[in-house]
Amino acid sequence: MNETNSQAQWITQQIMAEMAKSHPESASPSRAISDSAQPALMVPVGISNRHVHLSREDMDILFGYGSSLTRMKAVKQPGQFAAAETVTIKGPKKAIENVRILGPLRSETQVEISIADGFVLGVQAPIKMSGDLVGSSPIEIMGPKGSVTKDGGVIVAWRHIHIPCDMAAQYGLTDGQEVSVQTEGHRAGIMQRIAVRATQASVLEMHVDVEEANAYGLTNGSLVKVIG
Numbered sequence: 412m413n414e415t416n417s418q419a420q421w422i423t424q425q426i427m428a429e430m431a432k433s434h435p436e437s438a439s440p441s442r443a444i445s446d447s448a449q450p451a452l453m454v455p456v457g458i459s460n461r462h463v464h465l466s467r468e469d470m471d472i473l474f475g476y477g478s479s480l481t482r483m484k485a486v487k488q489p490g491q492f493a494a495a496e497t498v499t500i501k502g503p504k505k506a507i508e509n510v511r512i513l514g515p516l517r518s519e520t521q522v523e524i525s526i527a528d529g530f531v532l533g534v535q536a537p538i539k540m541s542g543d544l545v546g547s548s549p550i551e552i553m554g555p556k557g558s559v560t561k562d563g564g565v566i567v568a569w570r571h572i573h574i575p576c577d578m579a580a581q582y583g584l585t586d587g588q589e590v591s592v593q594t595e596g597h598r599a600g601i602m603q604r605i606a607v608r609a610t611q612a613s614v615l616e617m618h619v620d621v622e623e624a625n626a627y628g629l630t631n632g633s634l635v636k637v638i639g
């Protein structure tokens with residue numbers, strides 16, 4: 412690099428540093444999350460217990476033709492809710508009762524379990540992003556009006572961070588990338604390979620399952636720091 416260039420670079424750096432001091436949030440929106448000019452991204456934890464998403468077709472079989480889900484409790488992500496309805500899921504070894512259904516209905520039925528649930532059921536479910544059911548495990552689902560045997564649909568959900576698109580851009584994050592977070596407390600540690608899910612309607616939240624939460628001593632609302 413010649414002298415003029417390096418001088419120009421030095422001046423640019425000084426200007427950036429000054430801008431960061433006076434406007435920390437707007438100095439450089441596309442810079443990496445590890446940049447010290449921007450406050451760290453802190454993400455509240457949401458713990459997912461085992462649950463089922465149902466298709467219209469399976470809802471008809473399990474709960475009766477034309478039946479609908481009863482909204483019991485809103486969850487943090489907009490439009491989604493825990494339904495009053497539950498089902499029993501049955502694997503080759505055992506069944507697990509009272510598995511909550513999360514609404515609204517989806518195009519495909521999906522069962523999300525923990526690794527330990529898989530041991531109970533006798534199912535070796537792959538760790539997958541929600542919606543990616545290629546290679547997922549078979550299961551029987553039983554409701555009050557009938558039962559369905561699915562060739563696939565059982566996954567252990569890949570841990571992920573829901574983030575609105577504008578906030579993702581602000582922190583230099585893109586949909587689909589993986590990040591690491593630092594957790595605090597008695598079981599503090601670094602959790603890696605967390606998928607970023609950026610959509611307009613997202614609310615900032617990291618979704619982990621019960622086992623991941625327990626391993627790191629996390630509870631609902633615990634804050635974790637994205638470290639890169």
Ligand SMILES: [Zn+2]
Nearest residue numbers: 488571573618
């Ligand atoms: Zn989620």
